[in-house]
Amino acid sequence: MATNDYYRTLGVARNASEQEIKTAFRKLALKHHPDRNDGNKESEARFKEAGEAYEVLSNPEKRRIYDQFGAEGLRAGGGGRGPGGFGGFQNADMGDIFGDIFDNLFTDAGGGHRRPRSRRGADLKYATEISLEEAFAGVKVPVNFDRTEVCGACGGTGARPKTGLKKCPTCRGAGRVQYAQGFFSFSQTCPDCGGQGEVVTAPCVECGGSGQEKKSVSLNIKIPAGADDGTTLRVSGAGDAGLKGGDSGDLYVQVRLKHHPHFERDGVDLLYSCGLTVAQAALGGDVQVPSIEGEKVTIKIPPGTQYGKVFRIRDKGMPHPGGKQRGDLLVKAVVEVPTDLTPRQTELLEELGKTFGHEPPAKEKEEDKSFFKKILG
Template identity: 55%
Template sequence: MAEDYYSLLGVARNATEAEIKAAYRKLAMKHHPDRNPGNKESESKFRTINGAYEALSDPKKRKMYDQYGEAGVNAGASGGFGGQGGPGFEGFGQGVDVNEVFGDLFENMFGGQGGGGGRRRAARGNDLKYETNISLEDAFKGVQLPLHFQRVESCETCRGSGAKAGSGVKRCTQCRGSGRVQVSQGFFAMSQTCPRCGGEGEIVEDPCKSCRGQGRVRKDAELKVKIPAGIYHGATLRISGEGEAGPRGAQAGDLYLEIHIKPDPRFERHEDDLSVNAHVDIATAALGGATTVPTIDGEPVTVKIAHATQHGATLRVREKGMPKLHGRGRGDLLVHVRVDVPRDLTAKQKELLEEFRKSLHDEHEKGAPGVFGRIFGKE
């Protein structure tokens, strides 16, 4: 059961129109969504008091409400509750963005003093979003990419005014240049975008032929985008003012570029570190030695392999990873040791290995730990 409209507004049943209006203003100020961002309770309270006010501020509806309660008020509505609008929102019809409605209402009623009100809904150009694939090397060095795309740009013929040369724009007579018109919705007076000038406040007398009076045309654009060294996969760059042009010289939107880094056949990236596999033969792994691994900067490095290095061991080469995007220096290169078991042995090698195996067993039988123990972990 919904709360009584009078008690919602905190007025007596015989309150005058002025008292109802004053009480409503006070509550609307307090619960306006712009003042309570993200507060669901305030939002629903705001809707409820709006509903109550709409019913009580209309003498006909108030009479219906007094006689039949809420059902009497809602029965008079010609449908179009929008499912979630709540009581009193029938006049707004379906598909109206609730915040938009709140904004307009408030702007009109309180002269824009409520936060967010008063701001002209000036059409800024649209933002654009693109994705680009770069190699790991490009991400390492940083790269300047030519980006070819289409966007709406200001018309050169009319310099964005939409008017043919020699003709001008004149102030819209319907809204007197404000771009907004007042519309009555029952007791409410709402401000809406002017239908004659589309909110521009101006009307083109003789439209420019190149852009048909729009002031903007779709064009091929090219932009050189500098991608910083150390960029991460999935990072988005915002290039301010490189989106679509706004109408009639209004501010352009931004261009967003999402960076994708193609997988590299050699390196894996872990934040600023890279990893690479190093293949080492069994003799080097057992006796020690060195191996060479590629690096992202193109200069291979020689890595020392200590004796008895195990398969799967990781060695760290400092400062051979990716450059740090925020900060100085580089990450490390992690070298994962892969000990290769030889596949095609010559007769001589087989002979040597047989001899080696025999020596392992001899040592094992003598009870010495030996190489066998070290390799297979039977210490």
């Protein structure tokens, strides 16, 4: 009979050591424990079988009788414990083994059974827009948002202060209840009070029993110098309050940079497009460009500067986040072809053109104009 072959039930050899038997039983007990199998009947049966087998094989005297006479021998009272053989769960080792197993199981798994059902509060996200100048210098921005806080009236219990709580009748305040499963007795978190040991008899009128309330808050968040578009700051614990003593969530503030009329940002460097007249580009000279601090920086443009040439001004860019160093200001030469020339400028450019061997452009003839007028109506 398979169910009476205790060695087979535990999956150990007939000459298995005490330790091997103990290990095999732990493994089975963990696998088939009712708490982990949602009341599955087969698991429950396997769990019970393993318990029976272990009780016999872990006891040297019972094991000897079992080896010699089989399960029948034990039932006949040969185990010396009277009829029934394993009618109770008196074996001290068994308690130890379960103590170990369930301590490990539930402490390692995050303490679901040993602690009240608390829950961490939600993280909140907020976006704020700052100017490039503010990102350069660092800035404190007011951040206004709604979050869940612990109810001030009841301190999060959800009960009317002083009178609204009573000792949980189910667990008598212990927060845990004992229950029997087959041969074994277990303790688990009290289902009625969730491990709190107290139940609410009259809910808090302020929060309606939730223990939480919505609040509008305003925080000044320091955005460090050098923050970039997309930089996200975490303000630890500034999110929604946790439930029943759980930790608060965090607040994430995402930085957005406003478009700047002069500068483009490239990491820690700043780009500036500097308009040059044809004369400046050709002849060279000093040119003033703005800096992010609002001052003017003079740069020397060499004669013959081409469109797109980039001049680097060291340490006039954005600060490295958290550091003392700065990026550079990159000045791009944008040679502008003049439009709307004055008669004098036209004259001079024609003059210049001649030196390059160009003919001055032919004047539009009156008859051509009237010809197009006819065609186009």
